[in-house]
Amino acid sequence: MKTAEEYNEISNKVIAAAIEVHRQLGSGLLExxxxxxxxxxxxxxxxxxxxxQPVPVRYKGVFLEEEAFKMDLLVENSVIVELKTVPQLQPIHSHQLKTYLRLTNLHLGLLMNFNVMMLKDGLVRVVNNFPGTLNEKISYLNLIIILRTKIF
Structure with a gap:
């Protein structure tokens, strides 16, 4: 299992790459x-x-659908990146990513909307049972937290 620092390093690189893509291509293209x-x-x-990458669905230990959903990108076999090109992100988009994280037992996802003027306005970080000690006073067991990612 990766540490919080390793997850942060991967997510920072993904965000940097996304910013470069957005700078080069702008908004208005297909996902x-x-x-x-x-x-x-x-x-x-x-x-x-x-x-x-397929996201299988299990019910009571039985695979119902091997490819029920497909995540846009899986980075380093640990971070799911879900891309959108919508006028505005909606709660259903974060919920979709949370579901992917839960079904795959992964801990970190990045939701990115490329249909914005500044990519930082279209980024959401989604966490599922994040490992490590991000805050000793909070138990991350059984919590799903959505954090707005800030880029300076």
Whole structure:
């Protein structure tokens, strides 16, 4: 299991790559274009990145659907990146990412809306049972927290 610092390092690199993609392409393109460009940037940075990875659904230990959903990007086999090109992110978008995290038992996801003037306005960090001691007073067991990511 990765440490909080390792997750933060990966997410910082993903955000930096997304900013570069947004600078080069701007807004207004299809989601799959940003997905391809971001995967390219992440691979150039030396990060392992898989596109359109299936998210299986289990019920009482039985696989109901092997490919019920597909996550846009899986980075370093630990961070899910879900891309959007919508006028404004809605709660359902964060809920979708939380569901992917829960179904895959992963801890960190980044929701990115490329249909914004400044990419920082379209970033949401979603956490599911985050490992480590981000705050000793809070137990992260069984919590899902959405943090707005700030880029300075």
């Amino acid at each position: 799959r274009v940003y997905e391809a460009a971001l995967a390219y940037e992440l691979n150039q940075m030396g990060l392992h990145c898989l596109r359109q």
